[in-house]
Amino acid sequence: MVLHGLLPKPLPSSDVVVGQLVTHPLYPERDGFYSQQAHETIDELNDYHIQLRYKDVFSVDNEGRFMSSYGSKYELGRIYRQPNLLTVAAEQMIQRTSQQPLEAFHAVCNDSDAQQWIYNLAKQQKDFYLVVGTTELHKAVFKRAKLRDAGVSRNLNEAPIEKDARVPRALSRRNSTLGRLGSEPSISGVFGMDVRRCVARISTPAEPHKLEDISYHWFYYDVPGSANKEQLIVGLGDALKANELRLMLDLSEETVQGNLDAISQLSLDALSAAASPLLKPSSPALRGRSPSPHPQLKGLA
Incomplete structure (x- = not known):
């Protein structure tokens, strides 16, 4: 996954889409907003990449969270000292990426319903996030991986993931094997995301920006019915890194x-x-x- 940050756990594909505003990137089902008004604009800005028979190598930390992805052509030095490795083989990998995140964000914020949703967060001084890219794996099979020959070569030995292994919960789930002997479980979902920080405040035209605002791109909207000429100011920031997402779990x-x-x-x-x-x-x-x-x-x- 070159373009998008690896999530510490997979998310259901139905819970997150490009152009969605969320209050927590790892729990999009809790609270979020998707603009139907901006849907067509967002879709036109999206780029799609599909790869069949996708393969990768993931590392998992001591708490059972995905930590890094190394690709199928990994460098030996990067995985040599990783004690908790998993190989993944998926029937299909689908990446959706907004080619113009700022334009997509502007289109969403122009929706009056989105402004109301953001306004409510601003009153509570809550930050939120914009999803501008997703990496989805379809029918992914994970296996335990260890370097063969004590790391002399790049070859990996694979084995089924052991019971009670420290891995993301979605991987450790197992349906009853009664009547399914020899079956190999697979999962589908979103494993990577490009998520941008967003911030909103209720201000006035005369109020200056803060020093930390310099890293954001800002849009300004008048608050309807305000006697003090209040403005809703909304900013789009940088992307969250994979390590930041991991610590948010x-x-x-x-x-x-x-x-x-x-x-x-x-x-x-x-x-x-x-x-x-x-x-x-x-x-x-x-x-x-x-x-x-x-x-x-x-x-x-």
Whole structure:
């Protein structure tokens, strides 16, 4: 992923698009805005790149977050001392990139609904972000990777990711293997993003800019009905780096959600075992197994 910063975890493709405003780049589902008015302009500014049979090598940090991507033609010196490596092979890689991020940002801000959304954030002194590029992988398969021959060559040994490995939660999820022996799980989603910092303030034409404003490109909008000639000033800043995105991941929330997934999976496995025609009611596999409720099973009760 040359163009876009590697995310510490993959995001659902349906949660984020180029031209979207978000309050948190790693949790776009929490709060965001996409301008239907500016949709056509944003789409015309986008450039697309599709690569089939995409391959890469990722490193993962001690907390299970994606850290760096090295490409399929990686340099040995860059991965030699990385203890936690994963190879990825995807059926397809799709990159969407705005060729004119500032023009796209201006088009979004010209939407009165976007101005109202930004105005509410400005009153709370909250920053926000603009997505100007995404890298999506389709049917990606991850494997554990280790350098062969103690790093004498660039060759890698691959193996399935071990259970309870420190990797992003989406990779550690496993559906029940009952009836799926030999299957190789794959995931699809957004693995990289170009995200720009944005800031907004409620000001007046006479109020000067701050020194830190020099790194932003600014647009100015009159606040309707203001008695003090207030202005909404909106600025577009630099791109977030991959390391900044990695540090923004809420590890406590990821841990809690991972525990809930594990409990739900145990419930599904127990129910699958109970429904198996190969097991009798007296089977040891069923003794003491009382599956707890799971959202997917409510309709079966």
